[in-house]
Amino acid sequence: MSPPPPHVQPRFRSTMRPFAFSALLRLSRTALPWLAAVLAPSLFASPAYVTIGTGALNGVYYPTGGAICRLLNEESARHGLHCTVQSTSGSIANLAALAKGEVQLALMQSDVLYHAVHGTGPFAGQAPDDQLRSLLRLHKESLTLIASATSNITTLADIKGKRVDVGAPNSGDRVTSRALLDAMGWRVADFSRPPVISPGNRLEGLCDGTLDAAFVVAGHPNQAIGDLTGRCQARLIPIEGEQVDKLLKQHPYYDRSRIGANLYPGQTSGVNTFAVTAELVALASLPESEVRTLRDVLNERLKQFTRLHPALTTLTWEGMQAGSIALLHPGMLDAVPTLPADTLTASGAVATSGALPTLPPASSAATPTDGAGPQEGTAPLEGSDTLPEQPAAATLSTSSGAASTNQAPALTEPPTPGSATLAPGHPLTPPEAPASSATPLEAPSPQAMPASPPSHAVGTTAPAGQ
Helix, strand or coil, X not given: CCCCCCCCCCCCCCCCCHHHHHHHHHHHHHHHHHHHHHHHHHHHCCCEEEEEECCCCCCCHHHHHHHHHHHHHHCHHHHCEEEEEEXXXXXXXXXXXXXXXXXXXXXXXXXXXXXXXXXXXXXXXXCCCCXXXXXXXXXXXXXXXXXXXXXXXXXXXXXXXXXXXXXXXXXXXXXXXXXXXXXXXXCHHHCECCCCCXXXXXXXXXXXXXXXXXXXXXXXXXXXXXXXXXXXXXXXXXXXXXXHHHHHHHCCCCEEEEECCCCCCCCCCCEEEEEEEEEEEEECCCCHHHHHHHHHHHHHCHHHHHCCCHHHCCCCCCCCEXXXXXCECHHHCCCCCCCCHHHECCCCCECCCCCCCCCCCCHHHHCCCCCCCCCCCCCCEECCCCCCCCCHHHCCCCCCCCCCCCCCCCCCCCCCCCCEECCCCCCCCCCCCCCCCCCCCECCCCCCCCCCXXXXXXXXXXXXXX
C-alpha cells in the first residue's frame, strides 16, 4: 500500500505508548465506579427537608438549631438534605410538635426527655413515649437562681416564704425547679404567690420590687441575666447542699455545674449549681440516611459548629454522644471506612456521606459527682471570662429576615420563602428582645448587646434560656 500524498495528513497522531495507555485504562476502571458512587446521591436522590424545633428567638435553642441548619445547608448540594429552624415555646412544645409531624428534629432538656420516655413528671398519667430517639447531647443549661437586690436572699434556704417564680406553666424551667423544690421538701404553700404577669416579661419583677427570686434554666453567659445584674443589681444565688447532692445521685439526667466568675456585673466568684443538657432528639421513623447525614456533617465540621455560639464552645465529639435517657437512633450507630485525605472539599468536609464510628459517651457527662457539696474545680465551669473569637458570619444583622414561622415545611416539598431556612453564610445570632422584656438571651458578653429585632420577626413566648 502506497503512503498517502503529502497534502493528506492524519488528523491525530498518537504518541502514547501501549504500556501507558494500558495503565490509564486500568486506573479508569478503578476510579470511575468510586466516582459514580460519590456523585450518585447528589445527582439522583430526591431532596429531603427537616425542621428543627428550638425555642424563643431570643434564647439559646434557636441559634443552636440555626447553627446545625447552617452547616447542613452549606453542603445540601452534596447530600440533598435541607434544614429550617422553627421557633417554639421550648422543650415540651417541641415534643408535641414532633408527635404532630410539624418538626422532625427537636431540642429539649434532658430531664424533660427522661420524663417523656418514662411517663413521669409533667407526663404522669400518660403512656411512655417509646418512639423518641436520641441523636446528640449539646450544651449545659444550669438551673440559675436569681434574687432581687432588696430580697436579703443569700442562700437557697432563704427563698422559703418569699415571692418566687418557678417558671411558666408547661415549661422546662418549671420541670427542673420543681424537682429541686421536691428534693428540698418544700410545697407551693411555702411560698408567697408572685404577681400574675405576662410570661415573656416574668423576670422584670426582680427590678420593680414585685418579685424576690426566680428560677431560670439557661446557658451562660446570658444577656438578660447580665441586664438584671447590671441595671437592677440582681444577684446569682448558689444552689448547693445535702438535698441537692441527693437529687443528683438519684437522677443521672442532672449534673453538677458551676457558673464562671466575672460573667456578670458584681459577680466576682463562681456560683455552684446543677444543670441539664440540651438534647437533640427525633422520632424512630426519621430515615436513617437523614440522621446519618446530620451526624456526618457535625462530626466533620465540629470546630466550626462550636464557634457559632458561646454556649457551644466547650463541646467535643466524645461529649456529644447521647446518653441512655432514650434509645439511640439507628442512624447514629453505623460506621463507614475513613476516606483518603484527597477527598476533602475546599471547606474541609469529606466529599461523601459517611461517619466515624460512634464514640462512647463521656462518663463525666452522664454520672453526677459523688461526695460532699460542690467544691472549686469539681464541676464543669460554665462560661468563661474570655470568650473565643467568633467568626464574622456568626452575628445577626438587624435587617436579617431569619424570622421563624409556625409552620414546618412538608417533608416532600421545599421550604416556603417565609420559612427560616438558613442559607450558606447566613448569620445566626438571634435578635435581642425588647428592652422592657427580661427574657434571658445568650450573648458573647453582657456588654455586647445586639440591636432590637426587626418589626417582621415572629415573637414567641418561651421558657427563659431556651
